[in-house]
Structures are given as C-alpha cells and as structure tokens.
Amino acid sequence: MQAQGRHADYDPSAWFYDRHWGGFSRQVLPVLERLVLGELPAGARILDLCCGTGHLAALLTERGFRVVGVDVSAGMLAFARVHAPQADFVLADARDFALPEAVDAAVSLYDSLNHILALDELARVFVNVRRVLVPGGAGPSDALGPGADVLRRHRPHDEVAAADAGADGRGRVAPTKRAPTTAT
Numbered sequence: 001m002q003a004q005g006r007h008a009d010y011d012p013s014a015w016f017y018d019r020h021w022g023g024f025s026r027q028v029l030p031v032l033e034r035l036v037l038g039e040l041p042a043g044a045r046i047l048d049l050c051c052g053t054g055h056l057a058a059l060l061t062e063r064g065f066r067v068v069g070v071d072v073s074a075g076m077l078a079f080a081r082v083h084a085p086q087a088d089f090v091l092a093d094a095r096d097f098a099l100p101e102a103v104d105a106a107v108s109l110y111d112s113l114n115h116i117l118a119l120d121e122l123a124r125v126f127v128n129v130r131r132v133l134v135p136g137g138a139g140p141s142d143a144l145g146p147g148a149d150v151l152r153r154h155r156p157h158d159e160v161a162a163a164d165a166g167a168d169g170r171g172r173v174a175p176t177k178r179a180p181t182t183a184t
Contacts, residue, residue, distance in 0.1 A: 011075030018053040018079045025055040044104040050112030054080025057087040095124040105138040
C-alpha cells in the first residue's frame, strides 16, 4: 500500500499538528519510561509508529535510543526530520511498511491507530509490527492502562476501552477477547 495519495490530507495540517500537539510527547514520556523504556537496554532500537512531527523521536534519541519513525504523511515527516535529525524516518502506511533492521519496542501515541477504522486493516498493523519486532519485543503501546497517569487524568474513557479490549497496560492484548458483534 503506497503512503502517497492515501492520506495526503494530513500534509496541509502538519504545521498545526506540530504546533499544538508536539508538547504531548513530553507529558507522556514518564508513562512510557515506566511501561516500556525502563526495561530496554541502552541503545535499543524503537519504532515510533505514526510518528507525526517527530517530537517523541527527538526525546527518545536524546535518551540514547535508536529511533525509526514511520508515518503516512510527507508533511509530518518534514517536521520530524528537523526535530529529530538523529532518527531515521520512513514514509509508509502502518498497515504496510518494511524496516531494514528489527526493533526492540514499538510505540504509537496520539491515538494514531484510531484512524484505522476497519478491524482487518488494524490487524494488518499489528501483524506488521510483530514482523519487525525482535522476539520478546514490546509494543505497540499507546501508553494506556495501569500507570498511565497523564492520560488517565485527561481521557479516563481510554482506560476503560483498554480494559474492555483485554489490554494489559503493556501494549499486549489477550487473544481470547473479541469486540462484540451486532446482528444485522
């Protein structure tokens, strides 16, 4: 699946996103440190899936992690390359991307995966992420669940949604939990 054309509508708003959402990464970093980063070795490689304008990638590279950001928007990635010049960035759709090297963990912030509305397409994202993770790698995590103090204060419905989906607070979902279906 080609990134260009599919979601080029994110490009014109990249400046707005950069200006008004960039600070969120700094707020959520302590949560990521408790849930994911604290368990990674120094220099671990992290996938920032749907990385947007690269604010999280910048914070992670400042902490010595090797970061590869994937985003579907060329406009977002233009900002990301400025904010996090030490990171690598790939223009690709989360449902269909390839990386030259496996990653130790994957994160995806800003409710980015909520933009993928079809369950079969969302499943493709998780299969794709699993393919690039090292065995035992962590992710993807949207910093939801127990310990996510910053998000819980502002969006308590996410904790309920994570619990309903079977999330264990570390980005893993119990395979036996399924979304309810409605009869037509």
